[in-house]
Amino acid sequence: xxxxxxxxxxxxxxxxxxxxxxxxxxxxxxxxxxxxxxxxxxxxxxxxxxxxxxxxxxxxxxxxxxxxxxxxxxxxxxxxxxxxxxxxxxxxxxxxxxxxxxxxxxxxxxxxxxxxxxxxxxxxxxxxxxxxxxxxxxxxxxxxxxxxxxxxxxxxxxxxxxxxxxxxxxxxxxxxxxxxxxxxxxxxxxxxxxxxxxxxxxxxxxxxxxxxxxxxxxxxxxxxxxxxxxxxxxxxxxxxxxxxxxxxxxxxxxxxxxxxxxxxxxxxxxxxxxxxxxxxxxxxxxxxxxxxxxxxxxxxxxxxxxxxxxxxxxxxxxxxxxxxxxxxxxxxxxxxxxxxxxxxxxxxxxxxxxxxxxxxxxxxxxxxxxxxxxxxxxxx
Amino acid sequence: xxxxxxxxxxxxxxxxxxxxxxxxxxxxxxxxxxxxxxxxxxxxxxxxxxxxxxxxxxxxxxxxxxxxxxxxxxxxxxxxxxxxxxxxxxxxxxxxxxxxxxxxxxxxxxxxxxxxxxxxxxxxxxxxxxxxxxxxxxxxxxxxxxxxxxxxxxxxxxxxxxxxx
Numbered sequence: 001x002x003x004x005x006x007x008x009x010x011x012x013x014x015x016x017x018x019x020x021x022x023x024x025x026x027x028x029x030x031x032x033x034x035x036x037x038x039x040x041x042x043x044x045x046x047x048x049x050x051x052x053x054x055x056x057x058x059x060x061x062x063x064x065x066x067x068x069x070x071x072x073x074x075x076x077x078x079x080x081x082x083x084x085x086x087x088x089x090x091x092x093x094x095x096x097x098x099x100x101x102x103x104x105x106x107x108x109x110x111x112x113x114x115x116x117x118x119x120x121x122x123x124x125x126x127x128x129x130x131x132x133x134x135x136x137x138x139x140x141x142x143x144x145x146x147x148x149x150x151x152x153x154x155x156x157x158x159x160x161x162x163x164x165x166x167x168x169x170x171x172x173x174x175x176x177x178x179x180x181x182x183x184x185x186x187x188x189x190x191x192x193x194x195x196x197x198x199x200x201x202x203x204x205x206x207x208x209x210x211x212x213x214x215x216x217x218x219x220x221x222x223x224x225x226x227x228x229x230x231x232x233x234x235x236x237x238x239x240x241x242x243x244x245x246x247x248x249x250x251x252x253x254x255x256x257x258x259x260x261x262x263x264x265x266x267x268x269x270x271x272x273x274x275x276x277x278x279x280x281x282x283x284x285x286x287x288x289x290x291x292x293x294x295x296x297x298x299x300x301x302x303x304x305x306x307x308x309x310x311x312x313x314x315x316x317x318x319x320x321x322x323x324x325x326x327x328x329x330x331x332x333x334x335x336x337x338x339x340x341x342x343x344x345x346x347x348x349x350x351x352x353x354x355x356x357x358x359x360x361x362x363x364x365x366x367x368x369x370x371x372x373x374x375x376x377x378x379x380x
Numbered sequence: 381x382x383x384x385x386x387x388x389x390x391x392x393x394x395x396x397x398x399x400x401x402x403x404x405x406x407x408x409x410x411x412x413x414x415x416x417x418x419x420x421x422x423x424x425x426x427x428x429x430x431x432x433x434x435x436x437x438x439x440x441x442x443x444x445x446x447x448x449x450x451x452x453x454x455x456x457x458x459x460x461x462x463x464x465x466x467x468x469x470x471x472x473x474x475x476x477x478x479x480x481x482x483x484x485x486x487x488x489x490x491x492x493x494x495x496x497x498x499x500x501x502x503x504x505x506x507x508x509x510x511x512x513x514x515x516x517x518x519x520x521x522x523x524x525x526x527x528x529x530x531x532x533x534x535x536x537x538x539x540x541x542x543x544x545x
Contacts, residue, residue, distance in 0.1 A: 113472040122437065124410040126474030128522060128533050129467060130498060135486050138465035146511055191466045191506040236444045245425070245436040246462075246488060246496040247444070 002213025003091045004223040005378070007036025008343050011104070013204030013327040014173035021053020021203065021330075025104030026062045028205035028333075032100065036209040036219045040064040043209075045090055045099035047083040049073035050332035053106040077279075077368020078231060079103060080206065080335035085374065087210050088229040097212045104205035105330030112201055119242055119370055133281070133369060134198065136241045138190035141284025145192065148299040150287055152192060156180040157305050158283040159197045159325055165312060166326025168353035173202055173328045197283040202328025206336035208343075224343045227377040228265035232258040234371030241369040252292075255279075258373035259293035259365060266377035270294035273377075274359030275345045276316070277338035279367040280323040290318065293365050293375065317355045320345060335374055338364035346380045409522060409533045413437055415454060416532070421519045422454035423534060425495060434495040455491050458516045458539060462488040462496050464509045478523055489515045489536045502537035514539045 009031025011024035025048065033039060040063045048056030049072055057070040075082040080103035087101040112133060116126040125131055144150060160180045166172035178196055186195040209219070216223035234240050237251025263270055276295055280286035287305070291298040295316065304310060310318040321327065321341040324334060342362035344350050362378040408416045415422045426438035430447040436455065441448045464487035470477070477484075485501030487509070502518065503509055516539035521530040 110472060113474065115474060122410050122413070123474065124413060124533065127409065127476040128500060129471050129475045129477055129484065130486060130500070131474065132467065132471055135465050135467060139463040139486070139488060142465060143463035143511060187468065188466070189468050191464075191468070193465075244498050245434075246498075247433065248490065248493060248496060249433075249444075 001092050001094055003088050003226045004211055004213045004216035005208050005226060005339070005343055006211050006216050006219035006223055007032040007034075007038070007209030008340050009033070009035060009207045010171055010337070010340055011205040012171045013202055013330065013333070013337070016203050021050055021104045021106035021205070022059060022062070024106070024203060024205035025050070025053075025056065025102055025207070026059055028104065028207040029059065029063055029100060029102050032207035032209045038098070038209065038219065041066050043068055043098060043100050044096045045087070046070040046102065047073050047086040047099070048102040049075070049079040049083050050103065050105045051076070051079060051107070053104055053332065056102060056104070056332075059102070076370065076372055077329075077331055078335060078366050078372045078374040079332045080337075081229075081366050081374025081376075082231060084208065084336060084339065084376065085229045085231050087208075088226055091210055091212055097215060098209070100207055100209050101336065102205070102207040103332035103334075103336045105332040106203040107201035107330060110201070114242070114369070116242075121242060121244065125242075125244060130244070131242060132190075133241050134190045134193070136243075137282045137285055138193050140239060140288065141282075142192060144284065144288055148302075150299075150302050152184065153180065154287065154302055154305045155192065155197055155283040156183045158280065158286050159183045161311060162280060162319060162323050162325035165320055165353055166322025168351070169321045169326070172322045172326045174322070174326045193282050193284060199281055199324035199327075199329050202330050204327070204330040204333045204337070206333045206340050208336060208339060222347045222380070224346045225379050227268065227379045228262040229374070229376045230258050230261040230265065231372065231374040232261065238371060240371035253367070254371055254373040255289055255292040255365060255367050258375045262363070262375035262377050263294065266379070268361060268377055268379070270363070272361055273363045274357070274361045275320060275342065275355045276318050276363040276365075277321070277323065277341055278318060278365040280319055280325050281329065281367075283325070285367070286319065286323065289365055289367060293363070295363070312353055312355055320350065320353050320355060331368075335364070335366040338366065339376055339378065342376075342378045346378060405528075406521070406530045406532050407525070409531050414519060414534050416519070420457065421517055421534070422457055423497060423517065425453050425455045426450040427453040436495055436497045455494060455497070458514065459489040459491040459536075461509060461511055461513045461515050462490045463511060464488075464501060464506070466504050466506050476523060485509060487515075487536065500533065500535040502535050508538070
């Protein structure tokens with residue numbers, strides 16, 4: 001059974017004082033329903049989640065008390081991706097024909113703070129100032145830069161591209177282009193990463209209506225097929241957020257396993273992907289994830305990015321909507337934003353940021369604490 | 381002296397009177413994390429009886445082979461810097477450091493053949509840190525608690541090669 005995405009909806013990302021995360025989720029759901037030409041009453045199931053903005057299933061009080069099974073999903077940074085995977089499985093199994101995945105969030109300003117005890121760590125870990133995702137990303141790219149000869153200029157170029165692409169996206173949070181010089185000169189948050197190389201927790205919502213592939217044309221004349229949706233947790237030896245220790249026996253990141261499984265399931269090679277969205281929590285993450293997902297080899301990023309290969313008009317466009325850097329990271333919605341952007345690109349609706357040449361294949365990748373990755377391959 | 385992270389003074393400076401004073405005014409941030417008190421501080425990890433995997437802190441089962449047979453183990457005191465960063469802003473809760481913030485180094489130190497541990501670093505200038513440089517464990521005061529005691533935690537500092545172990 002194929003699965004198709006026939007409706008997409010988004011509440012703009014950014015800061016929306018006075019608008020709750022739930023209200024943003026309801027807005028995105030209504031937009032997705034309208035896009036598919038259906039109503040809430042037509043849906044047979046829903047999966048949804050947020051990290052900081054409440055239980056998704058309470059949306060039924062606003063969207064309609066139809067009695068449908070609405071299951072909350074909580075899976076850290078992969079919450080949106082997990083909701084999508086559950087929706088995908090519900091249709092692929094033949095159990096349901098039509099449903100929705102919704103993710104939303106509204107985080108306080110500033111870096112995420114996490115209680116170590118909820119992650120099985122001692123209080124000392126947080127008290128002494130080790131419980132910061134920013135440190136992990138900095139230390140991962142610090143070592144990666146040395147092992148694979150990635151320059152600081154490349155980190156700045158990734159962020160400059162994000163803000164340039166974000167300026168072309170009406171739903172993005174940060175829409176002012178910044179020069180590489182401005183990015184490099186911004187305050188050092190966690191060496192070697194500066195303030196403008198990091199995304200910020202934010203707000204926003206995305207909803208996707210999915211249906212059986214053979215019924216997609218009832219709802220749209222431009223269906224996009226979810227050729228694969230995968231999720232993996234960390235294997236032994238990987239280097240993850242919130243790790244007081246690492247094994248001397250080094251292993252791959254969960255991004256490697258999740259992306260490999262996605263490409264295998266879709267029967268598509270990474271080289272066949274026309275447009276990709278990868279987790280860019282900060283500049284270095286985009287660089288590393290390009291190779292971990294197989295879009296290039298380790299170390300190739302330096303020449304690719306310096307040559308502009310990942311720009312919208314380049315041979316391998318990446319994070320065409322500005323990514324997390326320009327959109328911020330509302331955890332529950334972030335992974336679904338990547339799928340939303342992929343659908344917009346595959347439909348040819350991306351306007352000034354449209355990848356030229358009529359892309360037919362797209363790839364998405366999220367990565368997050370405590371070592372989890374979710375990927376999709378989309379085709380039309 | 382060693383307990384203040386100034387290992388050059390040497391453990392021999394710790395007198396019996398010194399011990400009494402130290403124990404009255406210094407408390408470890410957590411029990412079971414490092415040997416305390418000790419003139420030769422070590423992190424306390426655990427080692428799997430089946431596959432030999434070493435963890436830090438100690439835990440009850442092995443994340444590699446899943447065996448529930450772990451022995452507590454004092455980890456080597458010296459190693460090499462595996463990666464590093466410098467924390468540039470005062471973290472939010474649950475960070476409990478002094479209100480007056482000074483950037484601090486954070487790194488992973490590879491204890492040869494055993495485990496790579498995450499730790500605060502005594503050095504906060506990235507230009508003076510380099511992957512592969514030798515490091516050694518010290519126990520340092522982190523903050524003063526409500527009763528006026530110094531809360532002690534572990535850190536690694538750059539070591540001059542050949543001077544220790």
